[in-house]
Amino acid sequence: MGDDSEWLKLPVDQKCEHKLWKARLSGYEEALKIFQKIKDEKSPEWSKFLGLIKKFVTDSNAVVQLKGLEAALVYVENAHVAGKTTGEVVSGVVSKVFNQPKAKAKELGIEICLMYIEIEKGEAVQEELLKGLDNKNPKIIVACIETLRKALSEFGSKIILLKPIIKVLPKLFESREKAVRDEAKLIAVEIYRWIRDALRPPLQNINSVQLKELEEEWVKLPTGAPKPTRFLRSQQELEAKLEQQQSAGGDAEGGGDDGDEVPQIDAYELLEAVEILSKLPKDFYDKIEAKKWQERKEALEAVEVLVKNPKLEAGDYADLVKALKKVVGKDTNVMLVALAAKCLTGLAVGLRKKFGQYAGHVVPTILEKFKEKKPQVVQALQEAIDAIFLTTTLQNISEDILAVMDNKNPTIKQQTSLFIARSFRHCTASTLPKSLLKPFCAALLKHINDSAPEVRDAAFEALGTALKVVGEKAVNPFLADVDKLKLDKIKECSEKVELVHGKKAGLAADKKEFKPVPGRTAASGAAGDKDTKDISAPKPGLLKKAPTAKTGGPPKKGKPSAPGGAGNTGTKNKKGLETKEIVEPELSMEICEEKASAVLPPTCIQLLDSSNWKERLACMEEFQKAVELMDRTEMPCQALVRMLAKKPGWKETNFQVMQMKLHIVALIAQKGNFSKTSAQVVLDGLVDKIGDVKCGNNAKEAMTAIAEACMLPWTAEQVMSMAFSQKNPKNQSETLNWLSNAIKEFGFSGLNVKAFISNVKTALAATNPAVRTSAITLLGVMYLYVGPSLRMFFEDEKPALLSQIDAEFEKMQGQSPPAPTRGISKHSTSGTEEGEDGDEPEDGGNDVVDLLPRTEISDKITSELVSKIGDKNWKIRKEGLDEVAGIINEAKFIQPNIGELPTALKGRLNDSNKILVQQTLNILQQLAVAMGPNIKQHVKNLGIPIITVLGDSKNNVRAAALATVNAWAEQTGMKEWLEGEDLSEELKKENPFLRQELLGWLAEKLPTLRSTPTDLILCVPHLYSCLEDRNGDVRKKAQDALPFFMMHLGYEKMAKATGKLKPTSKDQVLAMLEKAKANMPAKPAAPAKATSKPMGGSAPAKFQPASAPVEDSVSSTIEAKSDPRKAKAPGVSSKVKSVQGKKAPSKTSLKEDEDKSGPIFIVVPNGKEQRMKDEKGLKVLKWNFTTPRDEYIEQLKTQMSSCVAKWLQDEMFHSDFQHHNKALAVMVDHLESEKEGVIGCLDLILKWLTLRFFDTNTSVLMKALEYLKLLFTLLSEEEYHLTENEASSFIPYLILKVGEPKDVIRKDVRAILNRMCLVYPASKMFPFIMEGTKSKNSKQRAECLEELGCLVESYGMNVCQPTPGKALKEIAIHIGDRDNAVRNAALNTIVTVYNVHGDQVFKLIGNLSEKDMSMLEERIKRSAKRPSTAPMKQVEEKPQRTQNISSNANMLRKGPAEDMSSKLNQARSMSGHPEAAQMVRREFQLDLDEIENDNGTVRCEMPELVQHKLDDIFEPVLIPEPKIRAVSPHFDDMHSNTASTINFIISQVASGDINTSIQALTQLFQIESLAREASTGVLKDLMHGLITLMLDSRIEDLEEGQQVIRSVNLLVVKVLEKSDQTNILSALLVLLQDSLLATASSPKFSELVMKCLWRMVRLLPDTINSINLDRILLDIHIFMKVFPKEKLKQCKSEFPIRTLKTLLHTLCKLKGPKILDHLTMIDNKNESELEAHLCRMMKHSMDQTGSKSDKETEKGASRIDEKASKAKVNDFLAEIFKKIGSKENTKEGLAELYEYKKKYSDADIEPFLKNSSQFFQSYVERGLRVIEMEREGKGRIPTSTGISPQMEVTCVPPPTSTVSSIGNTNGEEVGPSVYLERLKILRQRCGLDNTKQDDRPPLTSLLSKPAIPPVASSTDMLHSKLSQLRESREQHQHSDLDSNQTHSAGTLTSSSSSTTNIDDLKKRLERIKSSRK
DSSP: HHHHHGGGOOOOOOHHSSHHHHHHHHHHHHHHHHHHHHOOOOOHHHHHHHHHHHHHHHHHHHHHHHHEEEEHHHHHOTTTTTGGGHHHHHHHIIIIIIISSHHHHHHHHHHHHHHIIIIIIHHHHHHHHHHHHOOOHHHHHHHHHHHHHHHHHOTTTTSSHHHHHHHHHHHHHTTTTTTHHHHHHHHHHHHHHHHHGHHHHHHSSSSSOOOOHHHHHHSSSSOOOOOOSSSHHHHHHHHHHHHHHHTTTHHHHHHHHHHHHGSSHHHHHHHBBOOOGSSOOTTTTHHHTTTSHHHHHHHHHHHHHHHSSSSSSOOHHHHHHHHHHHHHHSSHHHHHHHHHHHHHHHHHHHHHHHHHHHHHHHHHHHHTTTTTHHHHHHHHHHHHHHHHHTOOOOHEEEEEEEHTTTTTTTHHHHHHHHHHHHHHOOTTTTTSSSHHHHHHHHHHHTTTTTTSSSHHHHHHHHHHHHHHHHOOOHHHHGTTTOOHHHHHHHHHHHHHHHHHHTTTGGGGHTTTTTTOEEEEEEEHHHHHEEEEEEETTHHHHHHHHHGGGOOOOSSSTTOOTTTGSSSSSHOOOOOHHHHHTTOOOOOOOOHHEEEEEEHHHHHHHHTOOSSSSHHHHHHHHHHHHHHHSSGGGGGHHHHHHHHSSTTTGGGGOOOOHHHHHHHHHHHHHHHHHHOOHHHHHHHHHHHTTTTTTTOOOOHHHHHHHHHHHHHHHHHHHHHHHHHSSSHHHHHHHHHHHHHHHHHHHOOOOOOOOOHHHHHHHHHHTOOOOHHHHHHHHHHHHHHHHOGGGGGGTTSOOOOHHHHHHHHHHHHHHTOOOOOOSOOTTTTTTTTOOHHHHHHEEEEEEEEHHHHOOOBBOOGGGGGHHHHTTTSSSHHHHHHHHHHHHHHHHHHSSBOOOTTTHHHHHHHTOOOOHHHHHHHHHHHHHHHHHGGGGGGGGGGGIIIIIHHHHOOOHHHHHHHHHHHHHHHHHHHHSSHHHHSSHHHHHHHHOOOOOOOHHHHHHHHHGGGGOOOOOOGGGGGGGHHHHHHHSSSSHHHHHHHHHHHHHHHHHHHHHHHHGGGGSSSHHHHHHHHHHHHHHHOOOOOOOOHHHHHHHHHHSSGGGSSSOOSSHHHHHHHHHHHGSTTTTTTGGGGHHHHHHHHHHTTTOOOOHHHHHTTOOOOOOOOOTTHHHHHHHHHHTTTSSSSSSSSHHHHHHHHHHHHHTBBBHHHHHHHHSSSSHHHHHHHEEEEHHTTTTTTHHHHTTTHHHHHHHHHHTTTHHHHHHHHHHHHHHHHHHHHHHHTOOOOOHHHTTHHHHHHHHHGGHHHHHHHHHHHHHHHHHHTTTTHHHHHHHHHHTSOHHHHHHHHHHHHHHHHHHHHHGGGOSSSSHHHHHHHGGGGGOSSSHHHHHHHHHHHHHHHTTTTTHHHOOOOOOHHHHHHHHHHHHHHOOOOOOOOTTTOOOSOOOOTTTTTHHHHTOOOOOOOSSSHHHHHHHHHOTTTTOOOGGGSOOOOHHHHHHOOOOOOOOOOOOHHHHHHHGGGGGOEEEEEEEOGGGGGSSSOHHHHHHHHHHHHHHHHHHHHHHHHHHHHHSHHHHHHHHOOOHHHHHHHHHHHHHHHHGGGSTTHHHHHHHHHHHHHHHHHHHHOOHHHHHHHHHHHHHHHHHSSSHHHHHHHHHHHHHHHHHHHHHHHGGOOOHHHHHHHHHHHHHHHSSSHTTSSSSSSSHHHHHHHHHHHHHHHHHHHHHHHOTTTTTGGSSSHHHHHHHHHHHHHEEEEEEEHHHHHHHHHHHIIIIIHHHHHHHHHHHHHHSSSSTTHHHHHHHHHHHHOOTOOOOHHHHTTSSSHHHHOOOOOOHHHHHHHHHHHHHTTTTTOOOHHHHHTOOOOOOHHHHHHTTTTOOOHHHHHHHHHHHHHHHHTTSSSOOOSHHHHHHHHTTTTSHHHHHHHHHHHHHHHHHHHHHHHHHHHHHHHHHHHHHHHHHHHGGGGGGGHHHHHHHHHHHHHHH
């Protein structure tokens, strides 16, 4: 039973792995208890069991396995790390649990699998279960299916991927095992519950009986949509919230979810795609053109068979579609037309979205073909067009549909209207926006008045459907003129309409049951997909429709029905009246007089045409009063204005009367319901008076009032035509001025650009300069709204005029259009402003774009032109392209229909002639601008091929392609590009150019989007493969793009997508995702987006249709919290908009001036340090770019917001450069007064200035450089030291500017670089400037080379990095440069070096070509300057500023902390004193050339001089002061350049070149005073690094590998010899301890550490006096505590224990008994065996006075000690305790025990005492103490023979060794050595050394050598053991008893083997006893 009890003592984890089943069972039970107790899911306890969980579930013993499964389930449920075990555990469950006969085991197994799914590991679980389906054991298969079924039933089809399961279903149905078939049937039913009919197609081929059974089961299922009953961890909180919401009545979300659930799996997704293009008959294209209809029919039938496949693989179907289209359009045989239509239907159904690119070609043809009467043809065409509609969007084909609506053929009109009706059913309020609805309604309204009844009915149906889809509010404005009868008919139709929303059979009504099943499900699936996106639309929809009128009046083209625009919220009655009044009939003069007399005083009417002006004036005053008092509803506007126009009317000669008249017109327009008819009465007169000096302003007021009543677009059009039909230039210019102003007030919505442009052109041609000026001003205002495309209309103006226009546009650049202030109040209530933000830009965008006159060019794209473009001869191809470019240029703006051009151009994009490719790209760029947003419909067939060109190997072609893509994206927005699989297909191509360009483009575009199509997820797998691409650039670009993908898709989806990767890749990618998560920017907020575009001055917002529905706007505003400037509550957003809009024009208001009084920089404590930490921890983007992207600017803005005054920040980040100049001026003013602030924000200021370097404006650049000069002067006065972070994010960008073409700028930059050397070491500047010499800009190269020359001249060769040789070789390369200036600069720099350094230059620069060498020699001769021994004007590099620790402010300025210890740092920081000598004597410079040329062995000797002198210099620093960091007074005498030399060496240590690094370290460790500075920590790291380097296998692969290892070896020796011996010994001990503890550490590593220790031991005799022994012994104590002797013996190697013994032995030998005084730093000596070990050693050394033979036996015995003693010990001690127990021999027993204890101080006597009574224990303890007292008294006398009697007296108290305090507690007197101990400890604390004992008085030295120290310490240990035992006795009695017995049993068994040595041992003991007596 021995075995049985043994495992009880094992820890839990070992029990779980035990070979005994009982042990395992108990282990699992205990583990289960532990798991249930741990509350924290992240507790480290969990990790202990990570490797064991698989064993829990795969246990071979069934009973134990059950317990294991229970424990595993709890583990998976609660442990944070459980996910890591998924794969192995689930595969274990599948293979070892599912085959168990016990049902309980299977249940637990299934539960574990489900729990893994719950903790987000569904994919891995599913993978293992699917593997299990291939197992041979049917039990396992059944269990796997059952698990999958349960998982699906509980978690739903979103979590469990159905596609792989459905794939294997047919195979399972064929299984021979009935159980498998039954289980397959159950899971099929479960799947059907989730996806309904989508499951039918994949299962159509199974056994008909089974299918029938399934059908029966399926029918029984409830019809409601299933819901998951169990949720993932991440969803559980969400679910809880959702339930609360639902209980509170918020069902909207719930509804959204359901909608999402049903169509989530679509049969189409479950099918395999079939490739059909290759299967087409070879002669298909010939046959389809054949003359015989039978042959054509064969060809079509072949296609029909192929397209019946429900899912087709993507490919280039262009030719096939073209052929089918031709048949549909041109074939005379109607049967074939129907057949071709069927083929198109099949293609559209099989390809889905991928067919979208061909839709535009086919739709017009099909619609035209509806003229056929035969029902089967019509039906085929209907099916075709319906299927095609589902592959594209209504937007894309709207042009084609509208074109056909005007056809004369009634059947075409009817079928088109019906098609529109069917299409509308698939739409929702958001996919059918106003911009689309309007043209459709307009066309359909014509049809409802058609003569043919079927056309009318179809139109009613279409309008009814629209009404149902978007609601009455949206459609009513378009139905304003429809009479009641027809309106009712429309409403009646709308009630009948059934939308596709969620109804599967939605289409069936139209299509009869004609279509093949897959087609139908596909259609509904697609529709479903669309619906789900928009289910939540109606909520914001309400917001959307209300305020659309806000931006001004009528939809688009200003038709009479306009003001019906959208005023349907509030003020309904006004609106209604207005609508009627718009068409107010013209009244005759009589009626007018009648109406007027009813409301005006009679005198007034009589005096209107009085000849006395005063009477007329009085009459006007009355008129005005009457109008002011009139009620709106009663005011007859037309009558009143006609009265005013009555003679003399507008010919009034008196200006006062005229002014009044005009004022009254304004009043009537404002107060009455003013119609266009009324307006026409007065406008002519107003225009006539607008130029009048006195009345002009009144006329303008009246016009504005009329514009407000009748809408600006109409008024403006009238006014302009009137002004330009007369000749008065003043009137013309003032009209233009009024219009400019009106546009700003009313906004631009609805204005007719075409009409204006022709008038503006007339004005520009006017002879009167005032008219021209006004016209140009008007253009400027229009530019604000229309953007750059406006200029295209004026390109043919005279250059002088054009330059004026450009200047005006330039002024407007960067300004945003002001928010409209008029034309709003009447038409909308201000309650709901929010919706307009997101929606309006889209509308407005289309407005402006629609108003540009577009030319139809399709007729110019002839087939000849197309064939030219495709010609074999490249010249003809070029001609064709030139023609196209000409056509587009001429047309300026074109309509979207461009015939066959897209296919022709697409072919040219892969032309072998790259010039043509570029030309094609240019044409496509033109096309984008010319076509505007309508280019959307060509994205799929032309846009995507442009992206393919991004993969071209030629740089310029790629650049052109990128420019083209950007031009397109600007017009289309990003949605079209990201939809569908096209983009992901491009990314899939393994072309590094394509990948890096495309990823770069996405990284630029994605951050600007508010939402993206779901298809973006398709790019993610390819993005991951790019992250591991062979090409570094691709990897970098992929990493850059990662955060932006995550911004749209979220971390969860991205992480989930890693599931398909290999495990190694997965870990890497997940790590990158974590990193990206930290960098992920917030989505841009909606309101901010609407304003930021125009502010940025690129294309105005109108041109960028919002690419996201409004729903986002609220959520994204909230998301944008990360940017404190944007995070406004959504409700405020519209206000924000108008404020921002106004900002540009209003300069500075009083309020702003008040704000500007405070400081401009706010000092944030530790702000800069925090920013550096963030950048290091990759929480923010590193400041590193070729051109600054938006996210960098945003990041800087955010960082600045906390430490820069708000108003200054607005100036700094304004889009207008003049504001930057202002900001710089303010910063210059505050530079002196706010030094602290400037230094606190220095990193941000420098970053902002780097952004200014990228601006094109010279004035800003000059100002920035001016500021920098002042800034660096200030910093050097403040003795500030630039941090690495500041330097690296600023210097590279400054160096870019050194290549500027302007001389002034270059000079300034050079001046700044010079000043920078005062705040940043020149040696660190050097690499930056060196990098600048690699630029493509030759001026920059030349300037950088000159700058390098200056650095060398000023600071000597020390600055050359990484080594002078390498630096000079790089400089010498430029001697052969193409550019003369660069050559000269390179030569001059090398001549400078020559002047400093002499002929060694030639060695350093290596081999030059003869030509270069001769040039250099020539130049050196010419310079004729003999090299001096040292540089003439060595300026010291200014090191860090002096740090006076008291002032807080200066703490900010500390430079980067150095690694070397404090004194070196002080040396460095204090050395820069102005009075220090400027010249550095030669011997203090490092002889760098020697080092450079001495490649290979590292020199271990430095010239004597150097060593000697440097020691001199450092002497003062090394005064052994207490370790309080006081500054030595001798610093002033230090030579200035020492610090920079050391600085330089240290910077070389960090070099990337291994040789440089080793040499620099060797130099440091040559100089003892420096080497001793290295602290323990530094030395530990250094030794770790060096040893690791020596062991690195890769070094052997290098050419000079052996050489490197030898150098490192020598360096290690240097470090060991020269470092502070205490520090290095301590470091080695810690290193040894770490390496033995670390499991991963290699044994070789430990071995080398030990070798170093042996070397140190060898050095000990020389160094023992300089070592702080207390510290070393503390380290050994800690080592022995961690590794007790037993543990050390278990090591594979015996070296560690031997090394330790040798070290201790040597220390004992050198120090003797004194060594025991050095244990002061150890708190609890009992924790390790150190003290006992030392005592033993001392004892040995004292005993070794015996004969040689004694020594030999002793050696033998010490070996026997190990083995034999243990065997004998127990008998021996048992004997002794027996004696103590008997009455007679007690004394003898105690004496023997005392002797024994003294001999074996570490013997274990606990077992013998434990069993005895308390009394017996204290008796033994007392007895031992008495003996000790007696012996001590005797033992003193012989040893202290040479001491005078008086002293002996003092020796009487008990020996006070280091443990004397224990004696003390036992009531003894306290000797002086106790106080000595205390003194020692105090000395230690003050940093004084305990090693120098020479100065102590003789007494203490005597006392510190007790005569027999081992005795004292051993008995003391015994005392302490006994007292410990007393305490622990009660608690541990049983267990210890047990263990002691087994222990003793073990030792006894081993004793028998060593009986031979017992005699030896006895003799030895006898001998020792006798020698003692």
